[in-house]
Amino acid sequence: MTRKEQKEERRKAILMTALNLFVEKGYYETKITDIAQAASMSTGLMFHYFESKEELLLEVVKMGAQGTKALSSGADSDKMKDLPPDVYLKSFLTQMFQYANEQPWVFNMFVLMGQVRRAGMPEKAREAARQVDSIEFTAKIIRKGQKQGIFRKGDPKLLATCFWASVQGIMEEMAAGKDLRDIDPEWLMAMLRKE
Amino acid sequence: MTRKEQKEERRKAILMTALNLFVEKGYYETKITDIAQAASMSTGLMFHYFESKEELLLEVVKMGAQGTKALSSGADSDKMKDLPPDVYLKSFLTQMFQYANEQPWVFNMFVLMGQVRRAGMPEKAREAARQVDSIEFTAKIIRKGQKQGIFRKGDPKLLATCFWASVQGIMEEMAAGKDLRDIDPEWLMAMLRKE
DNA sequence: GTGTATATTGAATTTAAATTCAACGAATAC
DNA sequence: GTATTCGTTGAATTTAAATTCAATATACAC
Numbered sequence: 370m371t372r373k374e375q376k377e378e379r380r381k382a383i384l385m386t387a388l389n390l391f392v393e394k395g396y397y398e399t400k401i402t403d404i405a406q407a408a409s410m411s412t413g414l415m416f417h418y419f420e421s422k423e424e425l426l427l428e429v430v431k432m433g434a435q436g437t438k439a440l441s442s443g444a445d446s447d448k449m450k451d452l453p454p455d456v457y458l459k460s461f462l463t464q465m466f467q468y469a470n471e472q473p474w475v476f477n478m479f480v481l482m483g484q485v486r487r488a489g490m491p492e493k494a495r496e497a498a499r500q501v502d503s504i505e506f507t508a509k510i511i512r513k514g515q516k517q518g519i520f521r522k523g524d525p526k527l528l529a530t531c532f533w534a535s536v537q538g539i540m541e542e543m544a545a546g547k548d549l550r551d552i553d554p555e556w557l558m559a560m561l562r563k564e
Numbered sequence: 565m566t567r568k569e570q571k572e573e574r575r576k577a578i579l580m581t582a583l584n585l586f587v588e589k590g591y592y593e594t595k596i597t598d599i600a601q602a603a604s605m606s607t608g609l610m611f612h613y614f615e616s617k618e619e620l621l622l623e624v625v626k627m628g629a630q631g632t633k634a635l636s637s638g639a640d641s642d643k644m645k646d647l648p649p650d651v652y653l654k655s656f657l658t659q660m661f662q663y664a665n666e667q668p669w670v671f672n673m674f675v676l677m678g679q680v681r682r683a684g685m686p687e688k689a690r691e692a693a694r695q696v697d698s699i700e701f702t703a704k705i706i707r708k709g710q711k712q713g714i715f716r717k718g719d720p721k722l723l724a725t726c727f728w729a730s731v732q733g734i735m736e737e738m739a740a741g742k743d744l745r746d747i748d749p750e751w752l753m754a755m756l757r758k759e
Numbered sequence: 760g761t762g763t764a765t766a767t768t769g770a771a772t773t774t775a776a777a778t779t780c781a782a783c784g785a786a787t788a789c
Numbered sequence: 790g791t792a793t794t795c796g797t798t799g800a801a802t803t804t805a806a807a808t809t810c811a812a813t814a815t816a817c818a819c
Contacts, residue, residue: 410768
C-alpha cells in the first residue's frame with residue numbers, strides 16, 4: 370500500500386470515528402481529544418490530517434453530501450422508474466431503519482446531515498449540508514403518487530418537508546438510544562397516503 | 565414594585581431571552597454576551613442572576629418542565645374526559661402550530677425541551693428535561709383510541725414515541741425558519757389513525 | 760546505508776468564552 | 790441625610806479546549 374493510500378485510509382478512519390462521536394455525543398460535546406483517543410492516535414496528529422475541528426465536520430458533511438448524491442442519482446435512474454412511489458419511499462424507510470442496526474455509519478450520516486442543516490452548527494458545514502436537497506427529489510415522487518391517486522392532496526414540497534422532518538425526528542430518537550426497531554414504516558407512509 | 569419582585573421579573577426576562585436565543589442559534593452558539601446584549605444588560609450582571617450558563621439552561625428547562633406539568637395535569641382532568649382521543653391530540657397539534665406564530669416562547673419551549681432531552685447537551689439539563697414524560701400520557705390516549713377502534717394497532721408507547729419524535733422534527737424545522745404554516749395536523753394524525 | 764520526507768507524539772501555546780471582581784450608582788432603611 | 794444593601798458595569802482573570810510546535814521515529818528514495 371502506497372503512502373498516499375495509507376493517508377487516505379487514515380483520513381477516512383478519522384472521519385468515521387468523528388461521525389460516530391458527533392452523533393453519539395453531539396458536535397460540541399465531542400472534544401478533539403475524544404476523537405483522537407477513539408481513533409487511537411495522539412491529539413496533535415489530528416491536525417496533520419485536518420486543519421481544525423470545523424474543517425473535520427465539514428469534511429464529514431462533504432462525504433455525506435457525496436454519498437447522498439450518488440444514492441439519489443442512482444435511485445433516480447433505476448428504481449424510481451419502475452417502483453410505485455409509495456413502494457419506493459417505503460423501501461427507503463425500511464432500508465434506513467435496517468441500517469440503524471446493521472450499518473450504523475450510514476444511519477449516523479443521515480442523522481448528522483439533518484442536524485447540521487439546522488441552526489447551532491458551524492456555518493460552513495451548515496451551508497454544505499444545505500446544498501444537499503432531498504426535498505425537491507421527494508416532492509417529485511409525491512407528485513407522481515398524487516397523480517396516481519394514492520397520495521393525499523397538498524403542496525408536494527410541504528408534504529416532503531413534513532415527511533423528512535418526521536423521519537429526522539425519529540432517527541434522532543433512535544440515535545439517542547431508544548429502541549425503535551419495531552416502528553412500522555407504514556406509520557410514516559400514512560402521512561402521505563390518501564384516506 | 566418591591567425589590568424582590570423586580571428581581572424575579574428580571575430573572576424571567578433573562579430566561580425568556582435565553583430560551584429564544586437557544587432555539588434560534590443553539591445553546592453552544594449562544595454566548596453569555598449575546599444573551600446579556602439581547603437583554604440589554606452587562607455581561608457581568610448575568611452572573612448576579614445565574615450561577616453559570618449551564619445553570620441558566622437548567623432553569624429554562626425547569627420552567628419548561630413546570631409548564632408542561634401544569635398543562636398536562638390540567639388537560640388530564642378537563643378535556644381528556646370529554647373529547648375523543650383523536651380530536652384531543654389534533655387540537656393539541658393545531659394549538660402548537662398556532663403558537664409557532666402567536667406565542668413563540670411556548671413553541672420555543674417545546675422545541676428546546678425536546679432538544680435538551682437528546683445527546684449533546686449538558687447532563688444536568690438533560691436529566692431535568694427527561695423527567696418530563698409526555699410519552700406515558702400520550703400512550704394512554706392512544707390506548708383509548710385503539711379501544712374505540714379509531715387508532716391503528718401497535719404498542720401505544722412506541723406509537724407515542726414515534727408521534728412525538730415526528731412532531732419534534734417538524735417543530736425544529738419550523739424553528740429553523742421554514743414556513744410550515746400550511747401543514748395540516750391531519751397529516752400527523754394519520755400516523756395514528758386506523759386504515 | 761545515507762539522506763529526505765512524512766508520520767507521530769505530547770507538552771507548550773493560544774484563544775475564545777465563561778466567570779470573577781473591584782469600583783461605582785441607586786434604592787431603601789433608619 | 791447618612792448608612793447599608795443591592796444592582797450594575799466592564800475590565801481583568803480563569804479555564805477548557807483547540808491549535809501549534811519542536812523533537813523523535815519511521816518509511817521511502819537513491
